[in-house]
Amino acid sequence: MTMTRDLPLVPSQAALLFIDVQNYNVTRKGGEYADMDPAEVEAKYGWHFRELESRTLPNMQALQKGCRAAGIEVLYTTIESLTKDGRDRSLDYKITGFNVPKGSWDGQVIEGIKPLEDEIWLPKTSSSVFVSTHIDYILRNLGVRQLAIAGLLTDQCVESAVRDACDLGYLVTQVTDACASLTPERHDNSLQAIKGYCRQITTAALLQELASLPA
Numbered sequence: 001m002t003m004t005r006d007l008p009l010v011p012s013q014a015a016l017l018f019i020d021v022q023n024y025n026v027t028r029k030g031g032e033y034a035d036m037d038p039a040e041v042e043a044k045y046g047w048h049f050r051e052l053e054s055r056t057l058p059n060m061q062a063l064q065k066g067c068r069a070a071g072i073e074v075l076y077t078t079i080e081s082l083t084k085d086g087r088d089r090s091l092d093y094k095i096t097g098f099n100v101p102k103g104s105w106d107g108q109v110i111e112g113i114k115p116l117e118d119e120i121w122l123p124k125t126s127s128s129v130f131v132s133t134h135i136d137y138i139l140r141n142l143g144v145r146q147l148a149i150a151g152l153l154t155d156q157c158v159e160s161a162v163r164d165a166c167d168l169g170y171l172v173t174q175v176t177d178a179c180a181s182l183t184p185e186r187h188d189n190s191l192q193a194i195k196g197y198c199r200q201i202t203t204a205a206l207l208q209e210l211a212s213l214p215a
Helices: 038-069 091-096 135-141 154-167 184-197 203-211
Strands: 014-019 073-079 120-124 146-152 171-180 199-201
Touching: 014 038, 014 154, 038 073, 038 146, 038 171, 038 203, 073 135, 120 135, 146 154, 154 171, 154 184, 171 184, 171 203, 199 203
Parallel strands: 014 073, 014 146, 073 120, 146 171, 171 199
Antiparallel strands: none
16 A cells, blocks of 8 residues: 555544734734834844735635635644743743733734634644644544644744654645745745655645535
8 A cells, every 4th residue: 555645635534723823923013022113023024924914824814714614623723821920831932932921812813813613722832732732632532634734933833743743643734835934945944844744735726625525
C-alpha cells in the first residue's frame, strides 16, 4: 500500500484549526502593540498588517465558510493565560513578555472569524497548542484524523502545531495563504522548512477540493 500525505480531506474525519487569530496580535489596537507609537508600528509591521487585511484574513474567512458548509469541525486556539497575572504561562512566554490575561479582549478571536456558539476554542500559553491544551484528546474524541491548519505566525506557533500534529499521527494540511508571518521571507522560509511534514495547499485549491465532494 502506498503511503502519502497528499490526500483530500474527508469531512467526517477532518477539522480546521485557526491558530492565534486574535485581537492581541492581529489588530493594531492589540496588546502586542499597545506601548508602541503608531508610526513605529507602521515602520515595523506595516507589511504584515497589509498582508493580513488584503490576503490572509479574507482567505481565512473563505476557508471557515467552506469548512462549515462541508460539515468539517472548526476549532480555534488563542494565546490567553488561565490567570489574570499570567503566572501559569510558560517560562518562554514569561521571558518574551507575552501575557494575555484570562477573559481579556486581547484573548478573543477577531470578529472577522468569530467562532459560532458550539465551536471549540482553546486558550494556550505555549507555542504549540498540543503542549498547553488537551487538543489531542479532543480531536481524538471527535474522530479527527486529518487536520487543516491556518493562522499566525507561520514560522512560530503554526509551525510548532504542524510538527506536533504530525508526530501525534494526524495527516496535516497547511493552508499556505491562510497563514502569515511578519515578513514575506519568514513566511516563505517556514513553508519550505515544514513541507516535509504536511500537505501544503492554497485556500482556493482546498475550497475546490471541498466543492468536488459528493453531496
